[in-house]
Each structure stands twice: as C-alpha cells, then as structure tokens.
Amino acid sequence: MSVHVVMVHGIRTSATMWRAQVDHLRARGIPSTAVDLPGHGARMDEEFTLDGAFATIDRAVRTAAESSDVLLVGHSMGGLLCIEYAGAESPPPIAGFIAASCTAIPRGVALRTYRTLARGVDRLPRRGAWLSEQMLDRTLPPETRRDFGAGGYAYDAQDVALRSLSVLDLLAALRRIDIPLWFVNGQYDQLRVNERLFTRIAPDAELIVVPRTTHLVTAMRPQVFNAVLDLAIATLEALPAGRVSRA
Template identity: 75%
Template structure:
C-alpha cells in the first residue's frame, strides 16, 4: 500500500502554505492531502474550535488510512494540535509523524504575551498585513513567498485559536507517542523554548534543527523539509517491507 501524507497548517495561514511540499510529493506520485482547519483558508467563515480542528484532522487521516500508512505532519499551531491527536490514549491510524516548529507548551505567561502581541498587531488598520508582507519578503525565497498568504490570513480566528491551545495536555500526549517521529525546528524559531523537554518525552524521536532558519521552516527551507518527508516516507516503506530502519 502507498504511503499517504496529510499536512496540517499553522495559525492564520491555510493549506496553501504547503504548496512546495504538495508539488514535491506529487512529483514522486505520493498521495497528499493538505487540510484547511475551521476559520482558515476555504473555511474562513466558520468559527475555529478545537473539536472542529481535531475532527478535520481525523477525517483526513481516517480517509487516507484506507489507502495506506499515514504520514502526518503539522506546523506550529497545527503541529501542536496534531501532537495532541497522535498522542491520544486510543491512538489514531497514524503510522509516522513530523512535528514542525511546535516544541512549546502553550500556557502561562508565554501564551499570554503571544496573545497580547497578536491582538495589538490585529488592531492595526491593516491587521498587520504590511508587517507580514515585509517578513515574508525578507525571509522567504521567491518560489514560496506567496504561499503562506495565498489562502488569506485568518485574523478573526487567531486569538480564539491561541486561547484554545492552553487546554492541550501535550506532556501526556508526547509520552503516548510510539510511532516514528521527527521534530524539525528552525535555529531561530521562538517555539524551540521546550525543545529539550519534548525530545526527552519522546526519546525515540529525531530532532532536526535547520541553521539560519526561522519559524517558517517549511517555506524558508523547502528542500530541507521535503528531504525529511522523503526520509519519513522511506521509513514507512521499509517497515511495510518488513525492514525497520529505526
């Protein structure tokens, strides 16, 4: 059976952030589904809820699992929600997991400060669009520069989504994860704050830290991220043939 890839975007963005990865996987004839969470992308008019996010991921994973082993990858907020999903006491049908830019516990003063800053930016007349465009212009290569905003920015969903993350029991979830797993962070990613704890809780997981890279690792270093997708797919292919490379 062919490995199936499911991709889950981060906060404010949408499935379009994965364009470089979708194009890469299509070139290898690997089936891939990039979802839009509630309140984002094609679902901008829907309210964001954590239950809705879990339901969206589960629907994509459950459908993909009928055709082959599922490689799930989530970025930032999507990675945190995917971590909680993969680490359920009753594990979902996920065969391997890539957690991108999401090694932080979203609680306490750190989350409060992040929400305060996000609300201040959202209160600007353009909701921070000029800042977002400057950031992507200065940090992302031309081929991925438009991808994060191509599906629109979910300004209205941002604070609700951030607040909802505080109920996730990521420590318990991480302890439950036994499938092949990779953490990937940019060197200058602000969400590396609990990186050591995350890797300690999942001792079999591999950690990749990409030099000279920020939080937007999938778009800033698409070839590096695509190589990790290739590694994860190859790992699942080897397991299906009865060879466990881990």
C-alpha cells in the first residue's frame, strides 16, 4: 500500500514551513498534504479553536486514507494536537506518526511562563518580528529560511492557541497509540522537558535526537528530518496490508 504524508505545522507558522519536506516527498513520488490550522497561514482571518484544529487534521487524514496508508507528522503545537488526535479513544485511520519537538506537557508554570514571555514580545515594536527574524536568520539554512515564514505569522492566534493546549490529556492519549511512533527532538529543544516521561509511557516509540539543533528541527536540519520521513515510510510500507482500518 502507498503512503500519504499529512503534516501539521507549529504555532504562529503555517503549511509553508513544510516546503522542504513536500519537495523531498514529491521527488520520491510520495503524495503529501500540509494543512493550515485555523488562525494560521491562508486561514489567518479565522479564530483558532481546538475543535477547528482537530477537524482540519481529521479532514486531511480521512481524505488521504481513502487511497493510502497515512503517516501523520506534527511539529511543536501541531505535534501536541496530533498526539491527542492519534490517541483518541476511537482511533483515526493513520498507520504511523512522527511527533516532532513536542515532548512537553503544556500546563502549569511552564505554560504560564511561556504565555507571559510571548505577550511581552508581542508588545515590542512590530510585535517583536525583528527579534524573530534575527533569530531565524542565524539558525536556519538558506533553503528553508524563506519558507518558514512565507505564510505569515499568526500573532493574533498565539495566546488563545497556547491557552487551549492546557486541556489536552496527552499522557492518556499516548497510552492509546499502538502504531509506529517516532519522537524527533533537537538537542537544544526546550520542549524536551518531558521527553523521558513520554518515552516511558510509549516504550515502543523510537526517540531520535538531532545533535546541535534547536526546537525548529524540521527547518534547521531539513535533510535529517527528510531521512526520518524516509525511515517512517519504509517502515509503514513493510507492514502487512490492511493493518489500518479506514472506516
């Protein structure tokens, strides 16, 4: 069975952050879908809601699952949403899952601190865009630098999205995921904070830590992340036919 890759972006970014992966998959003849969540990218004028985000992911997954096995890939906020989605009590029709830069529980002091910092940056001139641009200029390679922000930055959706994440029950969801699962983190990613807990709850998952890499692992090391995609696709292609229900 062929594999279709569905990719879900992180907070403030958009589907354009996946262009290096889309190009890589296209060159291999593998179909892919990179979604824009509500309030992001081409849907910037919409309000971000968890229901809307899950509906977006589910629509892309079920459309792809009509003809292919689905590899779901989520980064940062998108990864957290995808953990909750993949671990639903009624499992969605996905064959494998890559959770990138999202081994953290978005609750408590850590979430409050992050929201406070984000609000502070948002009050800077140009909403702190110049600060983000400098950081990206210094950390991202030329082949992904422009793509990462090509869809614009969803400043207005940021705080409501962060607040919404606190209701996710990620640990319960992780316990229900019984498909091939890969955690991918950059060595210096601040969202590695609960990495050991996540891997303990999902002991069959494979943990891949990319050296000398920050939170933006997909854009900072695109060739490495593409290799992880290739690994996951090869794994799914080797599974027995009909393993995943498309009901």
